[in-house]
Amino acid sequence: MRGLLVGRFQPFHLGHLSVVRTIRAQRADAPLILGIGSAQASHTADNPFTAGERFEMISRALAEAGVDHCEPVPLFDIDRHAVWVAHLTSILPPFDLVYTNNPLTRVLFEDAGFRVEAPALVDRVRFEGTSVRRSMVSGDTWRECVPTAVATYLREIHGPERLRLLALHDASGAVGVSR
Amino acid sequence: MRGLLVGRFQPFHLGHLSVVRTIRAQRADAPLILGIGSAQASHTADNPFTAGERFEMISRALAEAGVDHCEPVPLFDIDRHAVWVAHLTSILPPFDLVYTNNPLTRVLFEDAGFRVEAPALVDRVRFEGTSVRRSMVSGDTWRECVPTAVATYLREIHGPERLRLLALHDASGAVGVSR
Amino acid sequence: MRGLLVGRFQPFHLGHLSVVRTIRAQRADAPLILGIGSAQASHTADNPFTAGERFEMISRALAEAGVDHCEPVPLFDIDRHAVWVAHLTSILPPFDLVYTNNPLTRVLFEDAGFRVEAPALVDRVRFEGTSVRRSMVSGDTWRECVPTAVATYLREIHGPERLRLLALHDASGAVGVSR
């Protein structure tokens, strides 16, 4: 039976990789679904990368690290928390264990009868999406926070440049000229 | 002809009950539609309870208080203010009077030719959704702000526990691990 | 605990009334939710009346018949069968028994652990939505197939005229000039 780990992976960093390694080691015979959350989002300061770009980051990072039996799946948000678990179970293959540190995710899955575990987080200060994105804008040391393959890929797609442009964008929510 | 009162009822408190009683007393022959607003929302700090849970709170509270001829109806938000009144009139039985203290609701219904009245609010400081929810998180005196039947029901469904968990949840908007 | 009966009620006819009466008699202490299905639909040959108009038909017919403890609720279709039960349980108050003759509805609720019963149908040939609608177009004897209060209401809203106009409408699905 599979496990399920849901994240936004904006971008996929060493904290994510560490969690995935640990889970895979604990249940070597259970494939791990990597749910790419907020799959519809991209090109915002908090969600700069498309689900496809995040899928590619994960693929390259896991290949580099020699971690297998992971299955990335883009997951679209639905704005109905009360049916979110039913939504996921209808589009994913059977899973029996959910890994999350998110209180809402925990309560929703536990209410639906799932077993939920909190993966141990490694050096949460450095390996945290918000700080990695901030570091990409300011030109700092983000490269040390992501797997080498992800750093290479982010350079290929001009990730830091995109983040810097998005940081200029006013937070109006709408695309377009908004004078 | 019916009246219409729209609220989110998160949860249904004594202020709501007072308004309903007053309206029913003023027009004894007119059933009152209780529109449960933002029906799609649940499991957030501002909208902790599902529309179904709110429907049940209302049912129990009105039965306890002996108020009848009220009709709860879940109402989903649409993000098109300009068609909201047309949306409501198409799914509700005919109504000729709208009760609201909300300026936007007032302007939309008045522009559509409806009669709008502002129900008198009772002790708005204590009987106000935001403060009741805050009080449920901090373990305070929320029980005194809701009908007894609602207090009982909220204990049954572990309402305060849910609110405390949701207060831990970061405000990312998305469900999932979001490190 | 409540029961749930879902129908489209296009229009609410004597067959529906008979089913509701029987259910109410069997479980006198259990309110019955009358889910008005396909609430978003109206102004088509198969779904001529708005959810609001159907709500009004039901109210008048049940008042006339002296049937109480029924709660009409408009239900919007979602095109995700696999999450339909989760959707309904999140917006309705608790129910423990579902009445349906529809195989899909039965399988979805039974898979979710609900008790399902098939209500006995009365004279299905005459009391059947499709034939009532057809009879409204051809000017036949539809009045005998619906409660008197519904017949009166349908005349008030010019129901037969609307159905005759819609029968002229080509089945293009889209509103507009479609030459």
Add this chain to the structure above:
Amino acid sequence: MRGLLVGRFQPFHLGHLSVVRTIRAQRADAPLILGIGSAQASHTADNPFTAGERFEMISRALAEAGVDHCEPVPLFDIDRHAVWVAHLTSILPPFDLVYTNNPLTRVLFEDAGFRVEAPALVDRVRFEGTSVRRSMVSGDTWRECVPTAVATYLREIHGPERLRLLALHDASGAVGVSR
């Protein structure tokens, strides 16, 4: 005050042009909104062209014919007939007269208090969208049914080839390999 003519214009043919000419001649001082219906649809046998392609056809045809004061506007379908008029009035500039031969469009606008007129149709057998599309598949005489500018444009975008390919497509509704 403007007039409104809604059509799908798949493609814009001489029957459409004739109607537009007549309307413009009748009310020379009133601009005419040309609502491009089912704007979301394209690449199907019944809706082969995108809203943008239909916009361009209309522009070129009206420029060629010297008809001015027409304003093409893409209109997305909503599957809520009961709020369709409210939807249109909220996104279009004010209009006081609707031109349609469609019974549903007529009933919806008349119920909302609009004046509705049926434009005279010219040679409906030849100038009718379905037959023009069929003729494009079979290689027949479609060029004689559309304005010269539209014929030129349809050749530029390989319209007949697209229609022939779509005619091969099974009517499954879904894009993809569907064996």
Add this chain to the structure above:
Amino acid sequence: MRGLLVGRFQPFHLGHLSVVRTIRAQRADAPLILGIGSAQASHTADNPFTAGERFEMISRALAEAGVDHCEPVPLFDIDRHAVWVAHLTSILPPFDLVYTNNPLTRVLFEDAGFRVEAPALVDRVRFEGTSVRRSMVSGDTWRECVPTAVATYLREIHGPERLRLLALHDASGAVGVSR
């Protein structure tokens, strides 16, 4: 080939008019599409006017100013930045040049291979949507910031009154009584 200028035009002010004039003068032979962004929004403090009202403002202002060959088109937001350009190109006639000062709009169109230019802004302090709206609430000198025809129209539709009412509305996002 056309140009494209996307804005929310809440309301259409002299800064917008100046940009439109300049663009039309630079490419006299190229019609200019005026994309009315966030067309679904209205009746909020940031988006007070419907797309239809904004369409009318633009029409009157351009007629007054004698600017022609502009084509207003309501554009609905989609919450998928990654497909936004594909969305626009499918509903608009062909365009080859995009005018924007918005970094996100720029990056999305440039990534799709479009030529993008930043129109020169005139007196951005005075001619800026947010300040015009604020001035309408406080009763200040907004009339000097919009074309005369827009000032007249805004008085006709009681625009300042609407803005003042909306300023009273709490920012809950949901319509309804939200105590």
Add this chain to the structure above:
Amino acid sequence: MRGLLVGRFQPFHLGHLSVVRTIRAQRADAPLILGIGSAQASHTADNPFTAGERFEMISRALAEAGVDHCEPVPLFDIDRHAVWVAHLTSILPPFDLVYTNNPLTRVLFEDAGFRVEAPALVDRVRFEGTSVRRSMVSGDTWRECVPTAVATYLREIHGPERLRLLALHDASGAVGVSR
């Protein structure tokens, strides 16, 4: 670089397996994305199985057959053909080759500049989704048309029973009692 094969896989049969084997053999170094089309659909005669169930069928069949480097991804339909390719490229990792026998899929991807190949079909009469589903209803020889692992799984989830029930369901499109 990856390849992409989109199908509905209702269910995953030997024809699908043969195509996958051939593609994997032709480009051994290129992972193959298996897009599970119409992911939102289930519990209908044409789309009986959820995306999750189809994901599981594919996983078991490929494990049994020893085919690796395949990545199943649920794909939701969007009713906008003109933006479908942009939608897919935004949620999938990069791919350079699309396998399809579907004319619409071919034209959409070719117009977007993708290389498209038609996979050779094996014994299309027997190995075709519609006939396999029909055979599951009539109790025939469907087991010979699917991989052994799929036959086992379909028995586990009572697939044939579900199909037989759905065959009883009238094609009203709506869930619910529809008398």
